Amino acid sequence: xxxxxxxxxxxxxxxxxxxxxxxxxxxxxxxxxxxxxxxxxxxxxxxxxxxxxxxxxxxxxxxxxxxxxxxxxxxxxxxxxxxxxxxxxxxxxxxxxxxxxxxxxxxxxxxxxxxxxxxxxxxxxxxxxxxxxxxxxxxxxxxxxxxxxxxxxxxxxxxxxxxxxxxxxxxxxxxxxxxxxxxxxxxxxxxxxxxxxxxxxxxxxxxxxxxxxxxxxxxxxxxxxxxxxxxxxxxxxxxxxxxxxxxxxxxxxxxxxxxxxxxxxxxxxxxxxx
Amino acid sequence: xxxxxxxxxxxxxxxxxxxxxxxxxxxxxxxxxxxxxxxxxxxxxxxxxxxxxxxxxxxxxxxxxxxxxxxxxxxxxxxxxxxxxxxxxxxxxxxxxxxxxxxxxxxxxxxxxxxxxxxxxxxxxxxxxxxxxxxxxxxxxxxxxxxxxxxxxxxxxxxxxxxxxxxxxxxxxxxxxxxxxxxxxxxxxxxxxxxxxxxxxxxxxxxxxxxxxxxxxxxxxxxxxxxxxxxxxxxxxxxxxxxxxxxxxxxxxxxxxxxxxxxxxxxxxxxxxxxxxxxxxxxxxxxxxxxxxxxxxxxxxxxxxxxxxxxxxxxxxxxxxxxxxxxxxxxxxxxxxxxxxxx
Numbered sequence: 001x002x003x004x005x006x007x008x009x010x011x012x013x014x015x016x017x018x019x020x021x022x023x024x025x026x027x028x029x030x031x032x033x034x035x036x037x038x039x040x041x042x043x044x045x046x047x048x049x050x051x052x053x054x055x056x057x058x059x060x061x062x063x064x065x066x067x068x069x070x071x072x073x074x075x076x077x078x079x080x081x082x083x084x085x086x087x088x089x090x091x092x093x094x095x096x097x098x099x100x101x102x103x104x105x106x107x108x109x110x111x112x113x114x115x116x117x118x119x120x121x122x123x124x125x126x127x128x129x130x131x132x133x134x135x136x137x138x139x140x141x142x143x144x145x146x147x148x149x150x151x152x153x154x155x156x157x158x159x160x161x162x163x164x165x166x167x168x169x170x171x172x173x174x175x176x177x178x179x180x181x182x183x184x185x186x187x188x189x190x191x192x193x194x195x196x197x198x199x200x201x202x203x204x205x206x207x208x209x210x211x212x213x214x215x216x217x218x219x220x221x222x223x224x225x226x227x228x229x230x231x232x233x234x235x236x237x238x239x240x241x242x243x244x245x246x247x248x249x250x251x252x253x254x255x256x257x258x259x260x261x262x263x264x265x266x267x268x269x270x271x272x273x274x
Numbered sequence: 275x276x277x278x279x280x281x282x283x284x285x286x287x288x289x290x291x292x293x294x295x296x297x298x299x300x301x302x303x304x305x306x307x308x309x310x311x312x313x314x315x316x317x318x319x320x321x322x323x324x325x326x327x328x329x330x331x332x333x334x335x336x337x338x339x340x341x342x343x344x345x346x347x348x349x350x351x352x353x354x355x356x357x358x359x360x361x362x363x364x365x366x367x368x369x370x371x372x373x374x375x376x377x378x379x380x381x382x383x384x385x386x387x388x389x390x391x392x393x394x395x396x397x398x399x400x401x402x403x404x405x406x407x408x409x410x411x412x413x414x415x416x417x418x419x420x421x422x423x424x425x426x427x428x429x430x431x432x433x434x435x436x437x438x439x440x441x442x443x444x445x446x447x448x449x450x451x452x453x454x455x456x457x458x459x460x461x462x463x464x465x466x467x468x469x470x471x472x473x474x475x476x477x478x479x480x481x482x483x484x485x486x487x488x489x490x491x492x493x494x495x496x497x498x499x500x501x502x503x504x505x506x507x508x509x510x511x512x513x514x515x516x517x518x519x520x521x522x523x524x525x526x527x528x529x530x531x532x533x534x535x536x537x538x539x540x541x542x543x544x545x546x547x548x549x550x551x552x553x554x555x556x557x558x559x560x561x562x563x564x565x566x567x568x569x570x571x572x573x574x575x576x577x578x579x580x581x582x583x584x585x586x587x588x589x590x591x592x593x594x595x596x597x598x599x600x601x602x603x604x605x606x607x608x609x610x611x612x613x614x615x616x617x
Contacts, residue, residue: 069504074398101506111497115519115610128507128515175501182505 018216019085019185020045021066021103026080027244028061028070035061037244038080041235043186045085048208048217050227050253053237053268058245059220062237063188066218067103068096084186101129104184104215108191110171112178114164118155121163121174122146125182141181149177150207169200176207180215187211189219193226205230224269228257236265333592336585348586352553354568356580363565363587365553369468370537370564370591372557373547376472377479377536382529384476385483389528392484393491394513405488412481420545423474428465428546431473435464435558450559466548468562474546475539479532486531486606490524491517523609530602534595540566565591 021043028036036058043049051059064070065078068089081088089099112121122142126133133141142159146152151173155166163174172192179187189208193201208217208230221227227234234257235250249256249265260266267273304312341348344361351362392404440454452463494517502512518525543564549571550561563571569584576584 067504069500072500072503097506097508100504105500105504107497107500107504109497111495111501113498113501113515124502124515125505125507128502128505128511130511178501178505 015214016183016185018045018214019102020083021186021216021218022083022086023062023066024081024083026062026065026082027078028058028065029075029077030073031075034244035239036065036078037246039237039245039247040080041247041250043216043218044233045216046213047232048212048219048230049233049235050231051218051220051235051237052222052224052227053245054239054273055222056245057237057239059237060190062245063105063190063218063220066186066188067105068099069105097129101125101182102184103186103188104179104182106172106175106179106187106189106192109195110168110175112163112166112171112174114162116163117160118146118163118166118174119159122177122181124178129182142177145177145180146174148180148207148211149173150203150210151177167200169196169203172196172200172204173207176204176211180211184215186216186218189217191220191222194222201226224257224271228253236262236268238264238268330589330592330596333585333589336582337589339579340582340586353551354563354572354583356577356583361583363590365551366563366565366568366587367590368553368555369547369562370566372468372555372562373472373475373539373543373564374533374536376469376557377475377539378529378533380473380476381479381483381532381536385480385528385532386487386525388480389484389487389491390513390517393488394509394517408481408484408488411477412485416478416539416541417545419474419477420542423470423477423542423546427474428470431470432461432464435467435469436461439464439558447555448558449556451556463560464558466546466560466562468547468557471543471546471562471564472536472557474542475536478539478542479536482535483528483532486528487521487524490521490528494520520610523606526609527602527606530598530605534598534602537595537598538566538591539564540570543567544570 023039023041023043026036026039027034039058039062041049041062051063053059061070066082070076070078081090083089084099084102088094089103113124116124119142122145123133123138126138126141143152143156146155151170154170155161155174163171166174172195176187176192193204196204205226208219211217212232219227219230231253233250234253236248236256237245238248239245249260249262256265257269260269340361344351348362349367350364351360352365353360353362354366355361388404388408392401392408396404435450436454436459438448439450442448443450443454450463452460498516498520499512502515503509507515544567547563547567548561549563549567551563552561565587569588572580572584
């Protein structure tokens with residue numbers, strides 16, 4: 001078969017480099033309640049950044065601000081800016097759909113499109129963003145993304161089965177593959193393993209480690225061991241009683257776990273509260 | 275629960291390794307309030323079924339003499355002239371289906387788009403008002419729609435009908451027995467048509483369809499919605515990928531319910547349509563008839579024999595409506611969204 005592939009924008013044949021995400025002075029409100037207070041954090045390209053902290057400290061809100069999912073809630077407001085390689089994703093000229101395509105998201109609860117086939121789930125993002133691709137190109141994309149998500153060997157012979165029929169862990173990896181298929185430069189993961197069994201969790205963690213070189217990953221987790229295992233950088237969020245959340249301390253994961261500067265960080269990473 | 279345990283304890287005399295390994299009967303004595311409520315609600319539920327069955331049964335009994343007298347001819351004859359012993363439902367049924375079809379074609383896109391707008395696009399503040407407004411459409415008496423259709427809608431629809439005739443008149447359905455291009459076109463030929471009656475009925479079919487669809491759309495899982503948006507989908511892309519596939523059962527079911535409503539509509543059709551029993555499928559042309567408008571039209575002066583014929587027509591309509599609604603219920607309950615939706 002002779003392949004003369006000419007794509008106007010060729011977005012699916014090569015992987016764009018990972019991007020640095022720079023959140024500056026992010027505040028967030030739900031109605032009158034302020035949940036984040038001027039949080040700044042730089043998430044470096046090609047690294048895994050873990051956001052840790054007790055429940056209700058604003059980690060998930062912060063994460064959802066990074067790809068403009070926060071504003072889906074009717075009463076939600078925010079301040080500050082999020083720079084994707086230096087460009088504010090909230091700038092007036094930027095399309096919300098572009099920001100979300102560049103900054104993918106994997107949710108806490110696996111959410112494949114249950115009636116779509118596994119194959120269609122992976123390429124769903126193409127259709128949703130109005131991108132056309134040839135069958136052969138799609139086939140390759142599906143295989144590539146499923147391999148990266150560590151799911152290919154389990155589903156290679158049943159790509160036409162519905163995505164909803166997979167186990168929870170497989171569904172979550174399918175969601176990762178689906179996110180990768182639109183070639184994001186940053187991938188946000190909101191407690192991706194909290195609904196999974198230990199075996200699936202291990203597979204997803206391995207996937208994260210393999211992906212880290214080609215996409216910037218930011219992961220929210222409640223699991224200290226997991227944060228320690230998968231991340232290069234770590235940020236500790238905390239909300240004092242009745243106060244909005246702030247970052248108490250951030251830095252290289254080894255430092256955070258081995259030699260935390262703030263006593264509250266030490267208490268948290270050593271499991272003394274939270 | 276404590277009741278259950280108490281009763282079990284009473285009977286639990288065995289328990290040793292020699293006890294017979296058979297499923298034991300679990301006895302629970304419901305509280306008095308539970309029993310009263312259960313009897314009451316069972317009774318009322320049964321009462322509804324009894325009434326429904328009684329209506330069907332009564333109509334069936336009343337239909338027997340007519341069906342015995344005319345046999346299958348009853349469904350072939352198009353005239354309705356009991357005084358000349360000519361009674362048949364072919365044109366009545368055809369007219370009923372044509373009015374319902376016109377109503378459905380007009381109502382479906384309106385119901386679907388208004389349901390989508392309300393559930394997906396309308397600002398939260400507007401949503402409640404719109405829902406109430408659409409529901410209010412169902413509360414307007416049908417005679418009001420009839421009058422509105424006759425005096426306010428018809429003058430405009432005449433132009434529409436004329437335009438369709440001029441441009442699509444080669445299709446038999448849109449033929450009218452007059453020259454469409456005459457300088458003084460015969461307006462009267464287009465009045466009192468199935469088309470105009472159908473449009474008026476559509477206004478009554480919209481609310482039920484819209485309500486069912488809206489309810490189903492609102493249940494589309496938030497997780498899948500967010501998944502689509504997080505991939506970079508536009509709102510419309512998300513609706514197409516998540517909401518519409520999820521709501522398909524509701525769309526079909528709501529439409530079928532609208533159809534049931536349209537089949538039975540009486541007063542508005544009676545006001546608008548010019549009762550003519552020619553067996554013709556020309557929806558733009560003056561004249562037509564439906565089952566329910568026939569019954570309303572002829573009921574007043576009917577003799578015993580004529581009454582039986584009318585009741586037979588009613589029985590046929592009853593059966594058709596039951597079938598349509600049953601199909602709708604089955605489709606909705608089999609779909610993904612249907613499990614949680616009552617219609």
